[in-house]
Amino acid sequence: MNNNNRVFLVDDDTDFRESMQWLLTSAGYDVVSASSATEFMEIYQGEQGCLLLDVRMPGINGLALQQLLQEKNVQLPIILISGHGDIPMAVNAIKAGD
Amino acid sequence: MTDLQQELTLCQQETDRYRLLAEQSTDLISRHSATPDWVFIDVNPAIEPLLGYRAEEIIGQSGYALFHPEDADNLKNRSDTVRYRDGLYTNVYRYRHKEGHYIWFETTSRTIKDEQGVPVEVICVSRDVTEREKALQATRRLAKVVEASSDMILFCQHKDLMLTYLNESAQRTLSNQQSSSTLRLPQLFQDNQFHDWVIPALNQAAKEGNWHGAITMKLPNESTRVAELREIIAHRDRHDKKHVDYYTLIGRDVTIRKLAEQQYKRHQNEMAHMSRLLSVGEMATELAHEINQPLATILNYSNGTLRQIEEQQIHQVSQTQRAFELISKQAHRAAEIIRRIRRFVQRTDVQYTPFDLNDCCKEVVTFLNQDARDQRIQFVFDLDNTCPMPSGDRVQIEQVLLNLLRNSIEAYSTFPCETPSIHIKTKVQEQCVLISVSDQAGGIRPEMMKKLFDPFTTSKANGLGMGLSISRSLIESHGGQLWAESDGTHSTVFYFKLPLRQTS
Known part of the structure; x- marks a missing residue:
């Protein structure tokens, strides 16, 4: 299996998550999805790939998960997605990504 | 003067028989000069218990001077208290007692004229009607209260529900141009209101004496006012206590109160509407997010499908069916959220x-x-x-x-x-x-x-x-x-x- 094709998708909205999974799968990606940060932490085994993360989620939100992964030294590239992002949030996310 | 005296002496002699009767009478019988000051010429002994004067004290005094100032010119003014019949005047007035207070007198008087028709003297029979007048006065005052009341007051016969009296307020509010003398109670209400509410109310009043409540009355078509029947009092027959003779109905013009209520309701609804707008404003971020989710989902399905078409992965239209179904479902989801918001903020009547x-x-x-x-x-x-x-x-x-x-x-x-x-x-x-x-x-x-x-x-x-x-x-x-x-x-x-x- 080509690990470079693996996308982890974390979003709490089922419909959106399924559509994103469908889109990525049809583009040839291997998608592993989770409905919350907690669920992702349970299934993530340190594989390589890319993490597609919704900013706004109940419980641990996207930015918090980003922080958490950094603390655990998980070097997974993160793409944050947000339906209503603003500039300060983007700046925070980018700074945190350094 | 001496001629008059002689004539009077003659008169006295002629009426000796009657004098005896007059002396025994409890009514005051008096004779007066036919002059403006109405001098007492003679009185019977009833003068003393009635006015406090002895006969000899009063004879020769002006009778006019004892009238209450307000009543002195009753006869001249033909006031309401004066009646005239067959040459007899009946007048009701206040007359001063020797001790200074006034008593109510009812006096029947006849002017005696000589052969040439010149007034000679006035003969009066007077009766103390103080008690009666006081009672009448109270009744008149009561009637005035009823008449002048801003409440509508109506009398209604029990037997045929004819209205026998409407006070001014009731006439103004209830009756149109047609004469109110032929008005019957049922005409003042909508038919169903009359049967469902008024009849039971009358029955209750007949049974318990009175009824209180509020029943909307029917007003003439052009009226913009609102009136309610508020109270019914049943009056029993004076002789047969079991039977109701008539009812007093008391109604009230509640237009101002109703207008105030309507205005309050309107304000309340406007406040409620404004508050809803405010709530939706406060929730705008969340609601936008809520709508964004299906839109983002739709984007994924349409972008994915477009890409597949571009890369020629799709050979048959039916391969896109699933994506379209999902797009449609998400569009409905977004539309439903918008529909709810619109319904919530729409300004509609309650x-x-x-x-x-x-x-x-x-x-x-x-x-x-x-x-x-x-x-x-x-x-x-x-x-x-x-x-x-x-x-x-x-x-x-x-x-x-x-x-x-x-x-x-x-x-x-x-x-x-x-x-x-x-x-x-x-x-x-x-x-x-x-x-x-x-x-x-x-x-x-x-x-x-x-x-x-x-x-x-x-x-x-x-x-x-x-x-x-x-x-x-x-x-x-x-x-x-x-x-x-x-x-x-x-x-x-x-x-x-x-x-x-x-x-x-």
């Missing part, structure tokens, strides 16, 4: 129609899904499926629920909790349905409880403090009640009750 309360509870939560999800708040429903549909304005009830739920959600944001939940419960109770919204978000302090429903009371940093005040007035205008209970440290329950059978 409509009292039966609505599904349980459905209303479930729907209002959809406004708050995003907010609740952010704080991991669970909505727990305990809805009574046997609940009949209460009658009311669904949007206003939704508004109240939304208010209560938003308060709970907001309370949780400052009171961390492991498993935050909000319970929404409906339960049928006798003639009403009880709705409760409860949370465990820290309770409400007792000093806050007291003024909870006062306008501009808020514990929120940027709240206006109108939510609960408006909610309470909306529930009350539905004939219900809204109240809160809290242990002050953990839990809060808001209750409201709606009547299930609308009694108007």
